[in-house]
Amino acid sequence: MTTLGNKKQLQERAAQVIPGGMYGHQSIKFLTDDFPQFYARAQGAYLWDVDGHRYIDYLCAYGPNLFGYGHPQIEAAAARQQALGDTMTGPTALMVELAEEWVKQVKHADWAMFARNGADANNIALVTARAYKGRRKVLLATGAYHGAATWNTPAPAGITPEDRAHIVYFDYNDVDSLEAAVKSVAGDVAAIYATPFRHEVLHDQFLPSAAYARAVRRLCDEQDALMVVDEVRTGLRLSRTGSWDHFDVQPDLSCWGKTIGGGHAIAMLLGNDKARQAAQDIFVTGSFWYSATPMAAALETLKLVRSTDYLEHTHRIGDALRAGIAEQALRHGFVLKQTGPSVMPQMLFDGDNATLTLGRTWTSETVKRGAFLHPYHNMFMCAAMTDADVAHTLQATEDAFKVLKATVKLPLAA
């Protein structure tokens, strides 16, 4: 049945049989036409679209690609397990082993549960936290993304007020705001959700203060509520363990997805002994949550996490890219805000307009030159990226700055 087509043909066909032509974070309606949409293959740090263009991929599948697409060791482990059995009538020994290894890996963890979507992990955490003491209120930073479930999806369509009746918002990294939110529902706090750092689309990223991280922990303790850290986007990129270990702040629950399966679909909730009974009392499940192949891939991924310098390498590559682009921006007279950890960079132009003319034009030019940068979503480094890839990218960004200078008149109209 396979009949491959180019992007235009596929877009026309998709418009017929997929609502809006595409949905979720894969909708590219906000990108210019230069961006690719459908892909033919991927290897290491590279991605080829259906029209034969190759890109150095700084989206990394929106996170999952950490060790390079098609990593031979991960793929071999997955294929070995796939030949034995993937989704069976029950789990394999790998499920126990994977739980054991992650409990060893992450300081706060005494147990693990596995699922498929990062959102599954966040949803299980929410229900577990409410089951813990029968309390209802869940505190979220305004605008923070914890998956597209009804209690958190950014679009209002199809959502009722009751879906968020017990969600209480506070400002991220603002201890006063968090304290006020806790005070407003004191005695009924089930959980405070924390994100290791602030990484929303269209916004500059920033790391929180140690004081904020400690305040989350202190307030959870005072309220006997569970502290949840959502590591779905950050996990294994900031640290080999928990992202707030450097603050010496440990959550009760942490949510993982994206990277942990080495590209294979698996998500995970880690919890401590305090939360164990609650996790045991709830009923959550999925047909494919116990499948063996992504667990084999996840075990192999964890081996690579422990045995390679992927973390130091991706941070070094990220720093090199950031420094090179910063020098170019300065030289060409642009103020490009490169925010967040360089291993998960966000790049937004100072003085850009609401439609991001600067950002879109600049990234569109890098995309044409084989470097897939995104105008408003945070990007990701992977271990397969090399100094040569950074050099290639810096040539693309240099050319893109020149085009930008030649074609866009500053300051932009609002």
Added chain:
Amino acid sequence: MTTLGNKKQLQERAAQVIPGGMYGHQSIKFLTDDFPQFYARAQGAYLWDVDGHRYIDYLCAYGPNLFGYGHPQIEAAAARQQALGDTMTGPTALMVELAEEWVKQVKHADWAMFARNGADANNIALVTARAYKGRRKVLLATGAYHGAATWNTPAPAGITPEDRAHIVYFDYNDVDSLEAAVKSVAGDVAAIYATPFRHEVLHDQFLPSAAYARAVRRLCDEQDALMVVDEVRTGLRLSRTGSWDHFDVQPDLSCWGKTIGGGHAIAMLLGNDKARQAAQDIFVTGSFWYSATPMAAALETLKLVRSTDYLEHTHRIGDALRAGIAEQALRHGFVLKQTGPSVMPQMLFDGDNATLTLGRTWTSETVKRGAFLHPYHNMFMCAAMTDADVAHTLQATEDAFKVLKATVKLPLAA
């Protein structure tokens, strides 16, 4: 890191690092110790546990195994795609093709959306239905399972009243009850969820009447609400198309999972043009919803659905097993209720007590003899099952009836 162990060792290890030792439908705390829990491999209709026992597997991974574990054609298609790329920065052409093929396959469908869990499909349907006209009420049959989300999970722990503020219950296959439920919230009905037939754990299964199926459709039309049919458990087993096609009743939305990926993890929402704008307005997504490998497997599975006699074969095998067991039960003086379609059989003993002494003893004896029957969950037939497997199973059930007669005194105390 792999250190395989036998069931007892794995259970001891799991108790340390997984809440309750296991969760969801994989908790086997309600089964006797004769049942296996951890598996080493699977092939065709067979499953091997970690202690080396082989079973003819009538659970079929709780549904997903339709063409036999490790089907060569499905696995070859999946492996080919895996080598090219699975989870990438966007979809492949396969996503469009899979949507096109399913739109051709199912009468009511004009479009498709893909996800990972059957529950994802049911959740997307719920939000789409509410987005359709901005209405809130969702009508569910009491006790019907549509996934373990907060609006439907059978356990109360961690669930708030607001999670179900707009859920209205009615009795399955009872037109009066359904009409009364609709009347109670007339003008605010977003959706009525229907299940192709009644298949809850611990209960006899039954098929609905045509009058009921038509009433669901009529009431949705009168209310301008969306009719949702949850095909997650039934899909591709009752029919190659929609399960209510024989009633000539078409839903607006249908939810699919389990079988459609040929053992690979993929779920799907199908919808008609009436529901298209609503599906476009909501925001739902997942990191792994656009991955190519399960789509390749799903396309190959659909080929097998169209080109093989799997449906006739599984129904014939199911009928043969049912007839053989019925004869044995009668001869041994037991009233065994074999309910629902024989391709998804439920087997409960008449006169059994609350702890299912008859059912547990009988299935425990068949399990010991290599036929994995379940005492209270519906089972599934797969295309890899042969007449020889049925004969082997009928020898096991015959022996099990003899043991039952010799060891259990009737009537049982309540």
